Amino acid sequence: MSPPLVEVSAISRTYAMRSGMFGRAAAVHAVDGVSLTIARGQTLGLVGESGSGKSTTGRIVLGLEPPDSGEVRFDGKPMAAPGTTAWRAQRARMQMIFQDPLGALDRRLPVAAQIREPLDIHDIGTPAVREERVRELLRAVELTPAHGARYPGALSGGQRQRIVLARALATKPDFLVCDEPVSALDVSIQAQVVNLLCDLQAQLSLTLLFISHDLRVVRQISNVVAVMYLGRIVEIGSADDLFARPEHPYTQALVSASPAPGRRSAGRIVLSGDPPNPAARPAGCAFHPRCPSAIARCKSEVPALETVGGDRQVACHLVTGAATRDAA
């Protein structure tokens, strides 16, 4: 078995945040000891609510910002120091897609020129080869050269996201980080882009880190799903199994909160309390103030991510400590 393409070990990232103009700086643990591996050609879905650290994790994995501690290894090698030749070569092999395609595109340039830009930056091929590659990329995302001559403002939301995707694929990357790539799109267009992403992944054997708050879309595209809460992974497992049998109380609430046609809200788990504030992280298990089944131990002791059978890992005293469960 080949080694995983992406190995993330115990990365952490802390920001200093000031509350108000004269407030004291507080440390915000955006990401706290996250470890992940993504096998070649596979998709890892990262879900969680706002402030859970999923986007920061994506940025660190891509080397857009350094972790305070921990390490990211890509294709067996640690990330090169930013600005070096090795770093540039590595960056060409990994790309990112954001939620807002209009923000990611330059409104004053025809989109074909923007798809071409990575080829110019990384000095790939002759000008003629680059032109041909742009046409090929437009075809790959199911657009025509006529679309390439337009400006972003003259394209629809779905078409813009295809352009962003084409640009990300220009350097033939092995690894794509997609941060909420379809959240801003209407349902029917969202399905087009999700299908396209699945097809391209299969054709180009891409490895994906797919970040989203939408459980349905994540399940559709992912092999493995990790659930984050306040900077930590609370549960990780294969996509179908995780959503069918969530173990962590937070995952259970998330799955139950996802509305489904044909299911009336009877039996829904409605969590009390507000989404957590990353600057005031509760002691012990960060989820305990909202957890319907929290016990005394949850308030003091941070649960570690432990394997509970198969490929499922859960960070919850109630799930991992069977003895504790009996006592409760």
Place this chain on the structure above:
Amino acid sequence: MKPLVSIEDLRVAFGGVPVLRGVDIALQKGEAVGLVGESGSGKSVTWLAALGLLPRHAQVSGSVRLDGRQILGAPANELDHVRGGRIAMIFQDPASALNPVLTIRRQLCEALALHRDLQGNAVKAEARRLLDLVGIPDAGRRLEAYPHEFSGGQVQRIMIAMALAGNPDLLIADEPTTALDATIQAQILELLSTVRRELGMAMVLISHDLGVVAENCDRVAVMYAGRIVEQAPSNQLFADPVHPYAQGLIGALPPLDGPRRRLTAIPGTVPDPAHMPGGCAFAPRCALVADACGLAAPTLAPIADDRSVACVQAEASRRAVLGIAAE
């Protein structure tokens, strides 16, 4: 039973470009109706137009009756009683609907003073009761707080409290949970359904999320390009959509359980309102398109009790099926 609100042939155009092209919908007292559709389909414009909230340059025609009285084009003093008093509205972005430099008490009391005949301490007591009702803890003290001191979910609760200030008969909730996280969305939807049950209030839930609408509404209307294309009880619509667009929307939704399947994407994009195709607006994206679809825009026609659809093809095949079944 006489409907609470009935909208007939409501049309809206901006600068000669039609965005709402004949909407008919009626609501009974206490009923929850969902309005789904993609951006630009006219879900919000329908109610903004009905309540006279569109800018002056919008050309509005048709009829909107509340308890049988025409409110479309009614004078401002009459509308002031309807808006907030009989029909209240909450929006997607609650934070921008509140004034950041006034306390919650000032803003809630303002709504109460406008719509209720209350004086002095009774106003404050009522404001406190409303905050309690929508589940803001420590309501008495929190009344003195400013909007930024509340979380997004709490601000939406406050908006709901303000909407309830006038004891409305109908609440229009326009994407009330779209900006909120999943677990908070569940809280707000539960609050809305509790409040609705307790006060016997009717609700229109506008959402792009089929699941949200399916779970919280008795009846659903699907909108496309400024028209209602299908209307049905929620459970029937999701189990057995008839209009090809409704089928497409449901097919485009990834399943949360069971086997994974390739999503049935609807090809193409929503037509530009300035260049609407002749005939059925959905025809250019429709898999079942036939010659008849290009001739005239289909009107909403009943296909069963409580169900209607605006599709030449679906209507014909449904009638055939029903005809055979009856023999």
